Amino acid sequence: MKSPVAEPGTIVADAAEADGPLLSVRDLSVTFRAESLVRAVRTVSYDLAVGEQVGLVGESGSGKSAGALALARLLPEYADVSGTVTLDGTNLMRLTERELREVRGDQIGIVYQDPFSSLNPVLTIGKQLAEVLRKHKRLGARAARRQAAQLLGSVGVPNADDRLSDYPHQFSGGMRQRAVIAMAVAPRPALLIADEPTTALDVTVQAQILELLDELTSQHRTTMLLITHDLGVVAGVTQRVMVMYAGRIVESSTTADVFTRASHPYTVALHRSLPRIDLRQERLVTIEGQPPDPTRPAEGCPFAPRCPSRIDRCATEDPPLMTIPTARRATAGGWNMTSIQDADGVQVPGPASPHLTACWNPPAPVGGLSERGSTP
Amino acid sequence: MRWFVLRRLALAPFVLLGMTCITFFVSQLIPVDPVAAYLGGRGAAQSDAAEQAIIDALNARWGWDKPIPERYWIYVTNLLQGDMGESSHSARAVSTDLANVVPPTIELVVAALLVAFVFGIPLGVFAAARRGGLWDTAFKVVSTLAISVPVFWLAIVGFTVFYGRLGWAAGPGQLDIFTRPPPEVTGMVTVDSILARQWDVLLDTLHHLAFPALVLGLVIGFYFARVVRSEMVDALESDYVRTARGKGLRRRLVLYRHALRNAVIPVITLSGLAFGSLLTGIIVVEHVVGWPGLGQYAFSAATRLDLNAIAGVVLVISLAYVLANLAVDLLYTVADPRVRDGLKS
Numbered sequence A: 001m002k003s004p005v006a007e008p009g010t011i012v013a014d015a016a017e018a019d020g021p022l023l024s025v026r027d028l029s030v031t032f033r034a035e036s037l038v039r040a041v042r043t044v045s046y047d048l049a050v051g052e053q054v055g056l057v058g059e060s061g062s063g064k065s066a067g068a069l070a071l072a073r074l075l076p077e078y079a080d081v082s083g084t085v086t087l088d089g090t091n092l093m094r095l096t097e098r099e100l101r102e103v104r105g106d107q108i109g110i111v112y113q114d115p116f117s118s119l120n121p122v123l124t125i126g127k128q129l130a131e132v133l134r135k136h137k138r139l140g141a142r143a144a145r146r147q148a149a150q151l152l153g154s155v156g157v158p159n160a161d162d163r164l165s166d167y168p169h170q171f172s173g174g175m176r177q178r179a180v181i182a183m184a185v186a187p188r189p190a191l192l193i194a195d196e197p198t199t200a201l202d203v204t205v206q207a208q209i210l211e212l213l214d215e216l217t218s219q220h221r222t223t224m225l226l227i228t229h230d231l232g233v234v235a236g237v238t239q240r241v242m243v244m245y246a247g248r249i250v251e252s253s254t255t256a257d258v259f260t261r262a263s264h265p266y267t268v269a270l271h272r273s274l275p276r277i278d279l280r281q282e283r284l285v286t287i288e289g290q291p292p293d294p295t296r297p298a299e300g301c302p303f304a305p306r307c308p309s310r311i312d313r314c315a316t317e318d319p320p321l322m323t324i325p326t327a328r329r330a331t332a333g334g335w336n337m338t339s340i341q342d343a344d345g346v347q348v349p350g351p352a353s354p355h356l357t358a359c360w361n362p363p364a365p366v367g368g369l370s371e372r373g374s375t376p
Numbered sequence B: 001m002r003w004f005v006l007r008r009l010a011l012a013p014f015v016l017l018g019m020t021c022i023t024f025f026v027s028q029l030i031p032v033d034p035v036a037a038y039l040g041g042r043g044a045a046q047s048d049a050a051e052q053a054i055i056d057a058l059n060a061r062w063g064w065d066k067p068i069p070e071r072y073w074i075y076v077t078n079l080l081q082g083d084m085g086e087s088s089h090s091a092r093a094v095s096t097d098l099a100n101v102v103p104p105t106i107e108l109v110v111a112a113l114l115v116a117f118v119f120g121i122p123l124g125v126f127a128a129a130r131r132g133g134l135w136d137t138a139f140k141v142v143s144t145l146a147i148s149v150p151v152f153w154l155a156i157v158g159f160t161v162f163y164g165r166l167g168w169a170a171g172p173g174q175l176d177i178f179t180r181p182p183p184e185v186t187g188m189v190t191v192d193s194i195l196a197r198q199w200d201v202l203l204d205t206l207h208h209l210a211f212p213a214l215v216l217g218l219v220i221g222f223y224f225a226r227v228v229r230s231e232m233v234d235a236l237e238s239d240y241v242r243t244a245r246g247k248g249l250r251r252r253l254v255l256y257r258h259a260l261r262n263a264v265i266p267v268i269t270l271s272g273l274a275f276g277s278l279l280t281g282i283i284v285v286e287h288v289v290g291w292p293g294l295g296q297y298a299f300s301a302a303t304r305l306d307l308n309a310i311a312g313v314v315l316v317i318s319l320a321y322v323l324a325n326l327a328v329d330l331l332y333t334v335a336d337p338r339v340r341d342g343l344k345s
Helices: A010-018 A064-071 A097-103 A125-136 A141-154 A173-185 A203-219 A231-237 A255-260 A265-273 A337-344 B002-029 B034-038 B049-062 B068-080 B094-129 B134-148 B151-165 B189-195 B199-236 B239-246 B251-263 B265-289 B294-303 B307-335 B337-344
Strands: A023-033 A037-048 A053-057 A079-087 A108-111 A191-195 A223-228 A240-245 A248-254
Touching: A023 A064, A037 A064, A037 A079, A037 A248, A053 A064, A053 A203, A053 A231, A064 A079, A064 A191, A064 A223, A108 A173, A108 B239, A125 A141, A125 A173, A141 A173, A173 A203, A191 A203, A203 A223, A203 A231, A223 A231, A231 A255, A240 A255, A240 A265, A248 A255, A248 A265, B002 B068, B002 B307, B034 B049, B094 B134, B094 B189, B094 B199, B094 B251, B094 B265, B094 B294, B094 B307, B134 B199, B151 B199, B151 B265, B189 B199, B199 B251, B199 B265, B239 B251, B251 B265, B265 B294, B265 B307, B294 B307, B307 B337
Parallel strands: A053 A223, A053 A240, A108 A191, A191 A223
Antiparallel strands: A023 A037, A023 A079, A240 A248
16 A cells, blocks of 8 residues: 555655556456447556556557546446556555545546647636646645646746636647646656547647657656557657557567567558658558457457458467567467467566567568657 | 627617617507507497597597607607606506516516526536436426426416415515515615615515515526536536546536536526526516516506507516626626637637
8 A cells, every 4th residue: 555645756766666566457448338338448457667658559449548547547437447457556446536536636647639628618727737736736826826837837838927827729739738738747646648649739749749748757757658549659759569459458568679570460560551751652551451349349369350360269269468489480380379378378568578469370570660760 | 898898788779779669660550449448448439529539638648649650759759868658557657667666576587597596507517416316317307397387387376385375485565564665775675675774674575585586596497407417417528527537626626617617608698598588487476476576567568558668668678688688798708718719809
């Protein structure tokens, strides 16, 4: 359990000394009770260490946003969440709503996808910023406002003092996202969840926002979970990447590995579909077929119907995350995976985990982009 | 902002002039002879010389012997001098009558709107916060009943039960018959009794005010509550409410500061519209509880075909509408900063 006196910022130091992961997610599942059950996230497990910047990549509907918002239990009431989420020794799934309010905003900061809808249109930026400080740092109205101005300035909003009394509609998209970031980092959270923070923004602004997130999180050794559908976004910022497909993590490794030695057929296909500056292309390469219907989970590997390296086993057995041996032995029949699984067993992605892939027949390593040639 | 208000106020006289034009000519189109109505049906039917003399005298007195356009001209020029003509059924100047009946109605309208806001908005928030639950379902049933029951029925049955049987409600009028009214300043008994520091009189008139204000206020309040509920349900599912929850704010702050501030904006529009149904309700309710206001006056003027009085009532109601709509537009600028900015440019 965490210490009763929760000074902002001390959690990071404590956790670093404790030498365990800051965040530990085990068997997290999210099911939406819609007309039929939508299984958005299926038994996902991973660890995040203090100060890590980790990317969670996947296409729309892969469950990455649902899985991230479930960490702070911010999903609507019709979402059923199971599994454990342990932040700094506390299982968040067991907290009452009242206890959770002390964690939200304070230990977990969240940057949302759309800064046009995530800010309240009828409250000033200053008020929305100050209320976080008043809640979690117990500041009075005037002190909160003063600090809000500082914060707004520190995220790169010019004339921050004057702009506190502006309403969201008087801010541009990029400035709004800066304000949202200021709110998220205000109490120095241990974990920052950035849920597609650049998707709704102009391309020119995207790079600035990513740079700001990178700067703020490395400065305070904040752990960042950066969710995106854009491989280019994770390339510049994160050290580690987890790729999600149909509610599961299908590949996990260092960012460099995922870019240079992608080992899951889905990741390989994602790389192929990136436009390349060095190749003349008539059309963008797409992944054939459709993602599986989350209301009717099929047997076997969910990517199998679209997979070029599918084998018989894929249709019946859903592959768990497994290590890829450093010494690859390619045979005519593909990898000898039976021995690999027996040797290494099922693994959880974490700061020290090796390159993991959920595939019975991983293709030969393919890098879509060179390690250094990528820009966010 | 200031220009917006001034522009709206400058337009008001034209709206009112248009209203006088419509009421005047429509009342000319009514195929009933007001002189005959005044004389109780004997008038035009008989061509007795003595009767004819009375008819001519009345026509001359009210100016009915002149052609219609000239009569309108006289009417408007008199109106500009504050002269609304003479009421045939009270035999007083219409302006004097209105000065007597408008203040009690203002009291009733303000009290009813107060009840509607104070009761309706929290009720809507309450139901939305428990959406889908037992309380929400109970709210849906009760509010549907409340807004589908006709006001006259509610007023009559309510008055019979709460005054006639239980004796909780006060009797007819604004004050008990043994209570001496406070010295008249505004004509509103509540305000006048406060000005005169006659607290027992204030209590007495509030007791009389309570029943009609509750009947009118609850019906409108349930209307408000339903709109607030549905707007709140949308707001509670919005991204900005998720952001507020993600900050760890207390439930009350999320509900009232973040969700309600947005959900209440359409209620402002609705209260402008509710003003219309409030005025209709007032005619009925004032009649039932004997409230000496505009509603009763309008009722007796209409049943006696008192054209000058009707025109006066319509003019007052039009003025009230213009002011209510102006108030709605101003409230919008207070509630929604985006509207405020739209006005600047």
